Amino acid sequence: MVGIRWSSFCSVTRLISRRRDLFNFCDPDESGNISKEEFQGAWDLLVDLPPEVFGMEGTSLKGSPEQAWEAAAGDERSHLTFAQFAKWAAADMKIQLPVGVDPSDTAADRPCRFQYKDRCPCVNFKATAANPTMCECGHKSSAHLSDVALMTQEEQEVLNKLKRRALGRGASKTSLFAPARKPGVTFVTDPEVLAALQELLSQTHKDHDNWTRDRGCALHGRHRCEASCLFRHRAPVPTGYKLIRAERNRNPALYHTYATTRGAIKQETIIGSLPFVTVSPKSACDIPHEESLDPQVNEWRLLHGTSLQACKGICASNFRLKMAGSGATWKEPGMGTGRPLYGYGVYCAESSTKADEYAEEIRGGLPSDEGCHAMLVCRVVGGLCRIVDTNEFDPDDLRQDVLDGPYHSVLGDRVVKLKMLAAQATPPTTSHTRSHIHVTLLAPCGHDGAAVKPFREIVVHDNNQIFPEFILYYKRLGIPE
Numbered sequence: 067m068v069g070i071r072w073s074s075f076c077s078v079t080r081l082i083s084r085r086r087d088l089f090n091f092c093d094p095d096e097s098g099n100i101s102k103e104e105f106q107g108a109w110d111l112l113v114d115l116p117p118e119v120f121g122m123e124g125t126s127l128k129g130s131p132e133q134a135w136e137a138a139a140g141d142e143r144s145h146l147t148f149a150q151f152a153k154w155a156a157a158d159m160k161i162q163l164p165v166g167v168d169p170s171d172t173a174a175d176r177p178c179r180f181q182y183k184d185r186c187p188c189v190n191f192k193a194t195a196a197n198p199t200m201c202e203c204g205h206k207s208s209a210h211l212s213d214v215a216l217m218t219q220e221e222q223e224v225l226n227k228l229k230r231r232a233l234g235r236g237a238s239k240t241s242l243f244a245p246a247r248k249p250g251v252t253f254v255t256d257p258e259v260l261a262a263l264q265e266l267l268s269q270t271h272k273d274h275d276n277w278t279r280d281r282g283c284a285l286h287g288r289h290r291c292e293a294s295c296l297f298r299h300r301a302p303v304p305t306g307y308k309l310i311r312a313e314r315n316r317n318p319a320l321y322h323t324y325a326t327t328r329g330a331i332k333q334e335t336i337i338g339s340l341p342f343v344t345v346s347p348k349s350a351c352d353i354p355h356e357e358s359l360d361p362q363v364n365e366w367r368l369l370h371g372t373s374l375q376a377c378k379g380i381c382a383s384n385f386r387l388k389m390a391g392s393g394a395t396w397k398e399p400g401m402g403t404g405r406p407l408y409g410y411g412v413y414c415a416e417s418s419t420k421a422d423e424y425a426e427e428i429r430g431g432l433p434s435d436e437g438c439h440a441m442l443v444c445r446v447v448g449g450l451c452r453i454v455d456t457n458e459f460d461p462d463d464l465r466q467d468v469l470d471g472p473y474h475s476v477l478g479d480r481v482v483k484l485k486m487l488a489a490q491a492t493p494p495t496t497s498h499t500r501s502h503i504h505v506t507l508l509a510p511c512g513h514d515g516a517a518v519k520p521f522r523e524i525v526v527h528d529n530n531q532i533f534p535e536f537i538l539y540y541k542r543l544g545i546p547e
Contacts, residue, residue: 086166099145106131121162142387145469148330149530168215169325176210251313258354264309272419275520281423305544313537315381324533331449332363347416364448368414371425374440385412385529409461411525420521443536449474476525
């Protein structure tokens with residue numbers, strides 16, 4: 067976080083024409099997150115601006131900065147993201163500025179909106195070879211906006227609902243404009259979708275080097291015995307998973323917030339100072355009749371195991387950030403919470419075997435659910451990924467790299483490099499080679515090492531980067547009854 071210094075306050079009225087501009091005004095270090103200190107420093111200046119700057123009719127910004135922060139961030143957030151900021155600006159402050167971010171299509175044409183005497187004739191942004199943030203027309207990337215980005219948030223939500231409703235149903239007038247149903251979950255009946263979800267479970271299962279202490283003890287379960295007992299009596303790992311049924315999450319408001327976040331992160335990766343590195347999880351597959359993933363912003367499908375009750379709650383209102391990642395983490399007997407490896411945040415896995423460690427057996431429900439466990443399939447936007455591939459890291463520093471730095475997520479990858487070092491120290495009985503230069507998850511593993519983890523995990527600190535898409539009801543295979 068850098069100090070807020072506004073050298074030309076009189077020019078602010080000319081700079082703020084979109085909610086994205088207003089957000090950037092409050093984010094002087096361009097981290098993509100606004101701290102409480104930054105918000106309060108900007109608020110003291112914003113309240114003095116005339117209401118027409120914000121598209122407000124007859125009223126100005128009111129209240130104290132503390133009250134405004136509480137309304138925008140709540141009690142769980144230490145920083146404010148653009149999606150949360152834009153929602154607060156519209157709902158609480160009645161700011162009617164266009165959003166300035168296109169949540170629907172990151173590949174849409176972005177005409178230049180710069181205007182001095184006449185508007186620039188550029189019809190789409192095309193970066194120069196020397197500077198990826200500058201268009202060949204001579205104007206910055208931030209001056210190029212799609213038609214959707216110029217809509218208000220309410221207009222974007224209507225458009226997004228129409229697009230989502232058309233997916234998988236055809237674009238007939240009857241289906242496109244039928245009354246929207248209430249948010250909730252619906253049964254997945256499409257054979258293609260069910261087959262793709264089964265493939266996701268099967269292809270990301272790891273059949274070797276696949277036990278961690280989070281799976282628990284065969285005698286006492288999880289969190290109920292000393293580490294010595296845990297390692298002597300390891301709980302068996304399933305040999306596979308059979309999908310019994312699935313539910314799709316219908317939550318347009320949650321998805322719009324996610325899509326807005328994805329669009330904002332796409333902008334930040336374009337204008338950022340760090341090179342963009344593509345990360346390709348094994349689970350990042352497309353699902354029939356669903357919007358394709360965007361690899362240019364590291365959009366993935368990832369897995370999260372938990373209880374069915376938690377799955378339903380997450381689909382309704384997303385993950386809770388307070389102490390996220392600590393509940394299912396291994397802890398000493400008698401301790402209420404554990405300390406997650408990469409710090410507090412929402413943890414997702416690219417392996418069904420890893421996610422299954424935290425899944426709980428379903429109690430009650432439909433007869434077909436008997437003996438099943440529950441797992442979420444989530445869309446996640448990773449953006450610039452902070453890759454951790456050594457033992458030398460501080461969880462608090464990782465969090466700051468995301469909240470006050472240029473990164474959007476953390477990839478805990480203590481498999482490839484440390485396994486290779488372990489293999490060099492102890493010659494393997496069988497040899498293997500790695501042909502992938504880019505980051506590819508579920509790469510071959512070498513010998514066991516005390517500090518080596520058999521799975522990679524991805525951590526995000528903003529739940530708006532996640533959309534819980536499906537609930538999977540599945541049975542574990544190869545486990546004695």
